[in-house]
Amino acid sequence: MRDIEIAELRNLTQVIKDTYNYDFTNYAMSSFKRRIQRVMDVFKMNSVQELINRLKEDRSFFHDFVSEITVNVTEMFRDPSFWRVARDHIIPNVLLNADTISIWHAGCSSGEEVFSMAVMLKEMGILEKSKIIATDLDPEILDKARAGVYSLKNMELNEKNYIRFQGTGKLSDYYTVRDGKAYMDKSLVANVSWRQHNLVSGPVFNKFDMVLCRNVMIYFNQTLQNEVLKRLHESLFKYGYLAIGSKESLIWCEIANKFIVVNNEEKIYKKIKD
Amino acid sequence: MTKFDLHNRYKAIVIGGSAGSFQGITKILSSISEDFNLPIIMCLHRLKHVRNGFTEALSIKSKKPVIEPFDKENIKKGMVYLAPANYHLCLELGNSFSLSTEDMVNNSRPAIDITLDSAAYVYKDKLVGILLSGANKDGALGMKRIKERGGLTIVQEPGECMIDTMPTAALEATSIDHVLKVDEIIRFLNELDKLYK
Numbered sequence: 001m002r003d004i005e006i007a008e009l010r011n012l013t014q015v016i017k018d019t020y021n022y023d024f025t026n027y028a029m030s031s032f033k034r035r036i037q038r039v040m041d042v043f044k045m046n047s048v049q050e051l052i053n054r055l056k057e058d059r060s061f062f063h064d065f066v067s068e069i070t071v072n073v074t075e076m077f078r079d080p081s082f083w084r085v086a087r088d089h090i091i092p093n094v095l096l097n098a099d100t101i102s103i104w105h106a107g108c109s110s111g112e113e114v115f116s117m118a119v120m121l122k123e124m125g126i127l128e129k130s131k132i133i134a135t136d137l138d139p140e141i142l143d144k145a146r147a148g149v150y151s152l153k154n155m156e157l158n159e160k161n162y163i164r165f166q167g168t169g170k171l172s173d174y175y176t177v178r179d180g181k182a183y184m185d186k187s188l189v190a191n192v193s194w195r196q197h198n199l200v201s202g203p204v205f206n207k208f209d210m211v212l213c214r215n216v217m218i219y220f221n222q223t224l225q226n227e228v229l230k231r232l233h234e235s236l237f238k239y240g241y242l243a244i245g246s247k248e249s250l251i252w253c254e255i256a257n258k259f260i261v262v263n264n265e266e267k268i269y270k271k272i273k274d
Numbered sequence: 275m276t277k278f279d280l281h282n283r284y285k286a287i288v289i290g291g292s293a294g295s296f297q298g299i300t301k302i303l304s305s306i307s308e309d310f311n312l313p314i315i316m317c318l319h320r321l322k323h324v325r326n327g328f329t330e331a332l333s334i335k336s337k338k339p340v341i342e343p344f345d346k347e348n349i350k351k352g353m354v355y356l357a358p359a360n361y362h363l364c365l366e367l368g369n370s371f372s373l374s375t376e377d378m379v380n381n382s383r384p385a386i387d388i389t390l391d392s393a394a395y396v397y398k399d400k401l402v403g404i405l406l407s408g409a410n411k412d413g414a415l416g417m418k419r420i421k422e423r424g425g426l427t428i429v430q431e432p433g434e435c436m437i438d439t440m441p442t443a444a445l446e447a448t449s450i451d452h453v454l455k456v457d458e459i460i461r462f463l464n465e466l467d468k469l470y471k
Contacts (some may be wrong), residue, residue, distance in 0.1 A: 003395070003419070028366060030365065030372055030392040031364060031374045031376060071374065071375060073376055074375070078360075218345045218374060219374070245375075247343075247344055247345055247358045247361055247373050248345045249345065249347075251344075252346060
């Protein structure tokens with residue numbers, strides 16, 4: 001298939017901006033281009049122009065488009081060493097000075113990270129003291145997260161991660177298998193509030209003790225990373241914690257000096273300035 | 275006399291490898307000059323859940339330290355980069371890296387096709403792509419992209435490979451400029467480097 005040219009991508013993002021007020025201009029080009037290629041494959045389109053025409057003519061198509069554009073590959077207890085540090089150091093630190101903990105999963109995708117958190121908090125005996133908000137841009141993936149149903153193939157990897165995390169039980173204690181699928185124990189997320197939210201343009205809606213935004217900003221360019229980091233910063237209490245992906249970095253961001261590194265290996269930061 | 279058609283227009287080297295490539299990579303990294311000019315960007319298949327140890331193992335004999343870039347890190351001359359575990363390594367216009375956790379490609383993350391394809395998009399005819407030993411077809415499409423955009427393509431001679439599936443797939447997918455043994459790849463790189471001195 002013919003490669004997509006940069007000018008075509010610019011046309012496309014402009015049309016989306018004008019028509020739907022969604023701004024993909026500052027998405028990282030290489031992955032955005034691959035996602036566009038994927039949309040064209042899925043919907044059997046031969047050119048970017050065909051995609052542009054469809055977006056202009058068919059407003060309902062835009063939802064499908066957004067679902068295909070957003071990357072929704074994740075795993076439970078991704079980077080088990082991160083979860084051990086969260087359990088053994090970060091969360092106990094928050095609870096030194098407070099009886100409750102508030103957590104925001106920014107870009108929660110299909111919910112694996114939220115269930116990981118809930119399992120961990122339950123094993124720590126503090127799930128009832130926790131207030132969790134999980135947001136994503138894509139309403140369809142939020143439905144999937146709420147449902148908490150995962151393929152058994154994915155559960156194999158999740159189980160391996162859980163063992164490396166050194167949880168107190170077995171991951172299978174937290175789900176039942178029916179019809180070849182894993183149904184997560186819904187009581188884990190009874191207190192989770194799932195919300196559609198745009199990290200790029202949505203409001204700052206609350207303040208949290210801990211924000212997890214792991215492997216989300218990698219899909220943005222530096223301009224947009226700066227903007228999003230400002231919002232994450234505003235959404236944290238002073239001395240609250242920010243966790244990003246293991247190969248993400250804040251060092252190029254304008255407001256990096258408002259954070260200190262708590263754990264460099266696991267990329268956990270603490271807000272030290274308002 | 276050299277058998278290579280060398281130019282100093284090249285701006286980067288990308289290397290893909292999988293099963294059986296470690297020895298070749300180590301030899302290349304220990305044989306290039308200490309002030310090798312072009313950035314070398316490597317995507318090697320590796321265990322997804324083991325984050326540490328690979329760069330250290332590669333660095334032991336390497337003339338230059340091997341680093342795993344962070345997301346949005348600028349690509350610098352003379353550096354040797356390795357795709358980190360469980361991320362795809364992509365190149366962005368403006369010569370920086372970006373990382374991605376998209377689906378596995380060819381059962382791999384990092385996938386060689388993604389690194390090579392995005393590198394070809396950024397560097398066009400200023401790229402050299404090298405594909406070494408490996409047991410699946412990852413990298414073949416990436417080499418095709420490099421060729422389509424005017425870059426130079428090199429594969430390890432299948433007869434020398436521990437597992438030749440990967441270079442053979444590339445030879446079937448596109449026209450390859452040079453089929454070389456590791457020692458010849460080293461000679462190519464060092465002759466190329468002289469044009470930048």
